[in-house]
Amino acid sequence: MSRIDVRKTYKLYIGGQFPRSESGRSYVVNDAKGRLLANAAQASRKDARDAVVAARAAFGGWSTRTAYNRAQVVYRIAEVLEGRREQFEAELRAAEGITAAKARTYVDAAIDRLVWYAGWADKITQVVGNANPVAGPFFNLSTPEPSGVIAVVAPRGALLGLVSVVAPLIITGNTVVVIASEDNPLTAITLGEVMATSDLPGGVVNVLTGSQAEIAPWLASHMDVNGIDLTGVEDAELATELEVSAADNLKRVRRPAPDTDWLAEPGLDRMTQFLETKTVWHPIGV
Amino acid sequence: MSTPTPTNVFEYAPAPESRAIVDIKPSYGLFINGEFVDGNGTSFKTVNPATEEVLAEVAEANDADVDEAVKAARRAYTRVWSRMSGAERAKYLYRIARIIQERGRELAVLESIDNGKPIKESRDVDVPIVAAHFFYYAGWADKLKYSGYGETPLGVAGQVIPWNFPLLMLAWKIAPALACGNTVVLKPAETTPLTALLFAEICQQADLPPGVVNIVTGAGETGRAIVSHPDVDKVAFTGSTEVGKAIARAVAGSDKKVTLELGGKAANIVFDDAPLDQAVEGIVNGIFFNQGHVCCAGSRLLVQESVADEVLERLKRRMSTLRMGDPLDKNTDVGAINSGEQLKRIRELSEVGDAEGAERWEVACDLPTKGFWFPPTLFTGVSQAHRIAREEIFGPVLSVLTFRTPSEAVEKANNTPFGLSAGVWTDKGSRILSMANRLRAGVVWANTFNKFDPTSPFGGYKESGYGREGGRHGLEAYLKGADQ
Numbered sequence: 015m016s017r018i019d020v021r022k023t024y025k026l027y028i029g030g031q032f033p034r035s036e037s038g039r040s041y042v043v044n045d046a047k048g049r050l051l052a053n054a055a056q057a058s059r060k061d062a063r064d065a066v067v068a069a070r071a072a073f074g075g076w077s078t079r080t081a082y083n084r085a086q087v088v089y090r091i092a093e094v095l096e097g098r099r100e101q102f103e104a105e106l107r108a109a110e111g112i113t114a115a116k117a118r119t120y121v122d123a124a125i126d127r128l129v130w131y132a133g134w135a136d137k138i139t140q141v142v143g144n145a146n147p148v149a150g151p152f153f154n155l156s157t158p159e160p161s162g163v164i165a166v167v168a169p170r171g172a173l174l175g176l177v178s179v180v181a182p183l184i185i186t187g188n189t190v191v192v193i194a195s196e197d198n199p200l201t202a203i204t205l206g207e208v209m210a211t212s213d214l215p216g217g218v219v220n221v222l223t224g225s226q227a228e229i230a231p232w233l234a235s236h237m238d239v240n241g242i243d244l245t246g247v248e249d250a251e252l253a254t255e256l257e258v259s260a261a262d263n264l265k266r267v268r269r270p271a272p273d274t275d276w277l278a279e280p281g282l283d284r285m286t287q288f289l290e291t292k293t294v295w296h297p298i299g300v
Numbered sequence: 301m302s303t304p305t306p307t308n309v310f311e312y313a314p315a316p317e318s319r320a321i322v323d324i325k326p327s328y329g330l331f332i333n334g335e336f337v338d339g340n341g342t343s344f345k346t347v348n349p350a351t352e353e354v355l356a357e358v359a360e361a362n363d364a365d366v367d368e369a370v371k372a373a374r375r376a377y378t379r380v381w382s383r384m385s386g387a388e389r390a391k392y393l394y395r396i397a398r399i400i401q402e403r404g405r406e407l408a409v410l411e412s413i414d415n416g417k418p419i420k421e422s423r424d425v426d427v428p429i430v431a432a433h434f435f436y437y438a439g440w441a442d443k444l445k446y447s448g449y450g451e452t453p454l455g456v457a458g459q460v461i462p463w464n465f466p467l468l469m470l471a472w473k474i475a476p477a478l479a480c481g482n483t484v485v486l487k488p489a490e491t492t493p494l495t496a497l498l499f500a501e502i503c504q505q506a507d508l509p510p511g512v513v514n515i516v517t518g519a520g521e522t523g524r525a526i527v528s529h530p531d532v533d534k535v536a537f538t539g540s541t542e543v544g545k546a547i548a549r550a551v552a553g554s555d556k557k558v559t560l561e562l563g564g565k566a567a568n569i570v571f572d573d574a575p576l577d578q579a580v581e582g583i584v585n586g587i588f589f590n591q592g593h594v595c596c597a598g599s600r601l602l603v604q605e606s607v608a609d610e611v612l613e614r615l616k617r618r619m620s621t622l623r624m625g626d627p628l629d630k631n632t633d634v635g636a637i638n639s640g641e642q643l644k645r646i647r648e649l650s651e652v653g654d655a656e657g658a659e660r661w662e663v664a665c666d667l668p669t670k671g672f673w674f675p676p677t678l679f680t681g682v683s684q685a686h687r688i689a690r691e692e693i694f695g696p697v698l699s700v701l702t703f704r705t706p707s708e709a710v711e712k713a714n715n716t717p718f719g720l721s722a723g724v725w726t727d728k729g730s731r732i733l734s735m736a737n738r739l740r741a742g743v744v745w746a747n748t749f750n751k752f753d754p755t756s757p758f759g760g761y762k763e764s765g766y767g768r769e770g771g772r773h774g775l776e777a778y779l780k781g782a783d784q
Contacts, residue, residue: 078737142448146771148753149432156757156773240762254553261548263717264541264560264763281783290761291768294736296746 024054024199026061026223027206029068030216036060041224043200046111054199057224062191062232065220069163069189070238072217077160077187085135088185091212092128098208099125102173105201109172123277124177130279131181138186138285151298158289160187161266162240165233167193167226167256169246172201174276179245182284184218191220191239193230195246199223227252234259241266241288248272312623315630317419322410324494327357330365330517331500333372334510339365344519346493349416350627350636350671358493361516366485366525369514373456373483374531376511382453382481386442393438393478395506400431403502407495411467412627414494416636416672417590419628429752430471433770436754437475440775444480447772452780453481454557455533458526461496462539463489463638464593464694469538470496472758472769474513480778482534483512485526490519491639524550532556536777538595541692541718541763559767559777561595561759563692564720567713568598568749569703569735572607574725578747580614583698586723586749588622588634588676592696593642595764596721598749600689601678602709605702612680612700619663619676626668634696637672646674646695653679653688658699684715692718706731710738719761723749742768 024043025032037058045051055061076084095102102124103117110117143157164183169175172195183190194202206221222229226247234242234256242260247253247270260267268287327343329336341362345354361369381389400407407430408423417426444451457477461469466488477484488496500515516522523543527535528550534557537547544562551558568586570579586598603611627635637643654660658679667673678698682689688699703709713722722741724732732746742760745751752758757773759765767777 144772146753146755146757148751148756150751150753152748152751152753154753154756156771161761250553257552258549261545261552264545264548264562264765266766267548267552269555281781283781283783290742291757291759291773292736292742292744293757293771294744294746295748295751295756296732297748 021052024052024203024223026055026057027203027210027219027221028061028065029071029220030210032206035224036064043198045108051108052200054203054223057222057229059229059232061222062229063236065191065222066163066233066236066238068217068220069191072215073162073189076184076189076215076218079187081136081139084185084187085132087213088128088135088181089132091209091214092125092132094208094212095121095125095128101204102201105204106173109198109200119277120171120174124174127174127177128181131185134285135185138282141282142286142289143291146293153296153298154293156291156293158186158286159292161288161290162188163191163238164188164241164243164288165191165230165236165239166243167230167246168195168202169274169276170195170198171276172198173205175246176202176205178276178280179243179284180219182280183243183288186285186289188288189218191222191233193226193233193246194221194223196224196226230256231259234265235262237263239265243268243288244270245274246270312631314626316626317409317628317630319409319413319628321406322413324355324410328493328497328517329359330361330369331497331513331515332365332369333514334504334508336500341365341518344490346414346491348413349491349638350668352670355414355494358517360518361487361522361525363525366516366522366529369485369516370456370458370529370531372511373485373514376509377455377483380509381483381512386444386451386481389478389481390438390441392506392508393434393441393475396502396508397431397434397438399502399505400427400434404428404431407467407498409628410498411495412635415463415466415492416627416638418632418635419630420632421590426465426468429754430467433471433754434475437479441479444775444779447775447779448782449776449779450782454778454780455482456531457482457484457534457536457778458529458532459484459486459536460523460526460539461486461488463492464590464595466492467495467499470499472538473536476769476774477536477778478512480775482778485514485516485532487516487518487523487526490517493517527551534558534778537561544765557777559769560765561767561769562763562765564595564597564718564760564764565600565690565692565716566596566598566721566723566741567600567602568723569602569709569713569725570604570607570611571726571728571731572604573727575727576607576611576614579725580611580618582723582725582747582749583615584618584622587698588696589750591635591637591674593638593694594750595692596743596750598721598723599693599698601698601700602703602712603700605704608702615678616661619678622663622676624663624665624667624673624675634676637674637695640672642694643672643674646693646697649688649691649693650677650697653682653686653699656686656688658682658686658688684712690716706735710735714740717763720764721745
């Protein structure tokens with residue numbers, strides 16, 4: 015008789031912990047052939063707010079770490095992901111019904127993307143900041159700083175899509191509350207396990223699973239969220255509603271991008287869109 | 301603590317700048333497609349806030365006028381401006397910069413008449429920076445490929461500007477837009493339209509192709525028509541946070557790119573080791589420059605407890621020497637409040653300060669009987685919960701709070717939904733850099749305040765808006781980006 019396997023309970027990832035939804039709700043996640051994969055936690059408004067609290071609490075420490083240190087942590091996520099690649103390939107095949115070769119391609123690309131962004135931590139300031147030659151005796155320097163807590167609606171690509179929207183935010187010092195792909199949320203929680211064991215401080219990335227239409231409006235209108243990335247919002251009407259709510263505290267908004275090719279090399283804009291420019295003046299004199 | 305007696309330390313004879321240099325017409329139309337046209341809407345009056353004298357009747361653009369202006373801008377974009385080489389665009393912008401310098405006195409006098417700001421400021425700050433701004437961005441027009449933002453313009457830019465720095469805000473909007481190859485429809489504020497209309501004449505003198513710059517005058521409705529026009533690709537707004545939010549909602553779901561430069565409630569932080577006389581000059585400049593009609597004004601003074609009494613005494617003494625009155629007098633330090641409406645708001649918020657228990661001190665001086673005036677004022681005993689510590693007053697009113705430790709100063713300074721600017725005064729270099737890192741504001745002035753330069757990016761964090769104006773960073777708002 016074959017062994018009965020030990021199934022995993024998929025919960026949320028908030029503040030470095032894996033809690034169930036406080037609402038006690040879950041929803042069925044099927045594989046590509048419509049067979050049960052697991053029950054995922056169905057996050058509520060309260061879970062979203064808890065995640066924002068965790069992200070805000072983590073912001074001060076994470077944003078003031080040295081860029082070198084943030085680079086090492088994100089690189090470490092790539093290392094741990096590499097070590098667990100078979101698990102991710104299997105999950106992607108089961109969830110998305112793709113071939114082994116395709117699953118390998120996505121996992122490779124996700125790992126490489128993390129490495130690519132890791133290297134940006136201590137270079138982005140040099141590329142987008144500069145000294146300003148003002149017409150007077152003043153030292154004047156413009157440097158980028160993270161915007162703060164960013165809410166993200168992740169696109170469908172369960173691993174590569176998710177990594178591609180989260181990595182550019184955390185590498186610059188932002189903290190994140192991300193709503194995983196609604197149809198395909200399980201890999202996001204497994205990625206949470208990778209992050210939790212990669213020296214990433216709790217609260218820097220928080221993962222919610224559940225209904226995009228239910229959770230996203232609470233994040234869009236939350237007054238302690240500084241920006242929102244709508245990449246994964248496919249319903250244009252919902253996207254507009256979220257952008258309208260985001261105006262309540264003038265969140266920085268990234269509009270949906272339905273046709274993104276996640277395998278292509280990204281530009282800088284996923285980082286720069288959630289950076290502020292700070293300009294410091296000081297007189298020069300003896 | 302002794303309260304200094306407000307006396308006239310020096311008696312000054314009147315030294316008014318002649319207004320003969322400006323020729324204000326009785327009425328003005330809209331500047332569309334290179335010509336002044338009557339427009340289809342009604343009209344409004346612009347007054348001299350120092351005397352309440354009506355200066356001119358100005359056309360109020362309606363939806364049809366705005367549509368005409370956007371069409372003219374689109375035509376100019378498609379047929380002329382986006383096809384012209386950067387080097388040629390640059391030469392037009394250099395021309396404009398030069399004409400602004402040539403007609404600088406005229407622009408300064410007109411600005412002071414229409415706005416109420418002292419001639420000293422319009423002549424020495426506003427107009428020179430306006431010319432410099434066009435000169436700076438002129439040079440970018442043929443170097444965009446080195447900017448880091450690509451070199452593809454957006455199209456037609458709709459721009460709405462405020463009344464506090466009418467011509468300077470026009471320059472901040474138009475210069476980078478044109479350098480990047482966009483065309484513009486700009487609306488000046490309803491209380492200060494005259495220098496923008498004079499700028500339209502300058503565009504004619506420069507032979508700028510028709511439709512590249514269109515100036516439509518009007519109030520909120522005209523602004524709404526520009527922002528929501530479907531053929532506008534880019535919206536740039538400077539003004540109140542409330543209107544900024546309305547604009548962000550209005551463009552939701554569209555492809556319009558937006559930059560917003562909004563309100564502020566800047567902390568000006570004075571440590572006990574600061575050079576106090578310099579700090580006092582900086583505090584005065586921070587809040588009384590331009591009558592406090594400055595979004596980045598240092599309207600919250602955070603002073604370290606151990607030197608609070610001394611700073612306040614010196615500050616009151618210095619405030620008592622400020623000369624208030626005729627904006628055209630070359631000795632005037634503080635001019636007129638820009639409008640009756642703004643004066644009402646300043647009075648109301650100051651009364652809230654009284655009612656909430658803060659202590660008001662104001663310079664004793666005779667206010668002119670006509671016009672809109674408010675004396676330089678400070679409130680002590682202000683707590684963080686007071687409305688005068690939280691809301692933008694946009695007038696010559698300073699709220700004074702104290703702190704003990706650097707961390708407390710940071711905590712209080714950042715305790716606001718705004719994040720436009722901040723000031724730090726201390727002799728200790730490492731403390732300056734630490735404070736500059738921890739303050740959540742787009743501009744940090746250390747041992748100085750209210751400095752502006754075309755090369756230096758300006759703009760806010762949080763509810764002070766998004767995007768930067770000035771410098772290389774200012775190009776980003778008018779280009780599609782390197783990744784597109």
